[in-house]
Amino acid sequence: MVGKTGVGKSATGNTILGDTVFKEELSLESVTTTCQKHQRIVDCQNISVIDTPGLFDTKISKEKLKEEIVKCVEMSVPGPHVFLMVIRLDVRFTDEEKNTVTWIQNNFGKDAKRYTIILFTRGDLFKKASIKDMVTKNKQIAELVSQCGGRYHIFSNTDENPAQVTKLLKKIDKMLMKNGGQHYTNEMYEKAQRKIMMKKAQEAALVGVSVAGAGAAVAGGAVLIGATGGLALPVALMAGGAALAGGPGVKVITDK
DSSP states (O other), X not given: OBOBTTSOXXXXXXXXXXXXXXXXXXXXXXXXXXOEEEEEEETTEEEEEEEOOOBTOTTSOHHHHXXXXXXXXXXXTTOOSOXXXXXXXXXXXXXXXXHHHHHHHHHHOGGGGGGXXXXXXXXXXXXXXXXXXXXXXXXXXXXXHHHTTTOEEEOXXXXXXXXXXXXXXXXXHHHHHHTTTOOOOHHHHHHHHHHHHHHHHHHHHHHHHHHHGGGEEEETTEEEEOGGGOOOOOGGGGGTTEEEEXXXXXXXXXXX
C-alpha cells in the first residue's frame, strides 16, 4: 500500500485482513514511519499486506523513505501482486495525488503501473452514483485512473462488510490474469534501480561537462571529462549496467 500521509493506508490494511494489526489514528502526521507486514487468511487465501510510510511527508527524509522502500521489496519476496495506491475521496485532489503514480514508476519502474490499483477510501461518505461521476467526470481523477488501466476500487474502512474485500481480491486476480499470471518481480525492481542510477550518472556527467567547459567532450553516447573537470562518479554503477573506466586524466561512462 502506498499513498501520502493521512489517506488511511493502515486502516485499509486492517480492513483487508479483517483484524486490527496496523496502528491507526486520526492524524495529519504519519503514524507509519517504517514498512510493516502482516498476513491473515482471507477468503481461504493467505494474504500479506505491507504498509509503507506516507509519501511526500516532510518529516521523513528522502533517504529514509528510500531505505524503507528497499525493505518493502525485500519483505514482499518473490514480489508483490499489487500496488494499492490509497487516496481519500473526501479531500481536494492535489498534485501530490497526481504525482503518486509518477513516484511509483520512478521507484519501481514503468512495469509497476501494470500492477497498480487505485483504492479510494471514505467511500461511505458518497453515494455510488456520485462516486462514478467523480471518477469519470473529474478530469484529474479520470486521468489518474486511466494511467492505471482504469482500475480502481471504493473502500469504506468503517464498514465491516467483507464483500468489499472479496471484490477487491477479485479485481487483483483479474489484473494478474491480464498480466499473464505474473506478479511484479524483484528483477523488475532491480532493472528500475539500474535505470535510476544510469540517469543520475548521465545528469552528473552533463553537469561535469558544463563545469569542464572546453576540457570536456560528448560523443557517441559517452561523456568524456578531462582531469580538470573534477567529475567523480560512483563505482557502484559498474554493477548497474554501466561500464566505468579510467585512463590518464579521463573517465568514460557508456550505457550498455
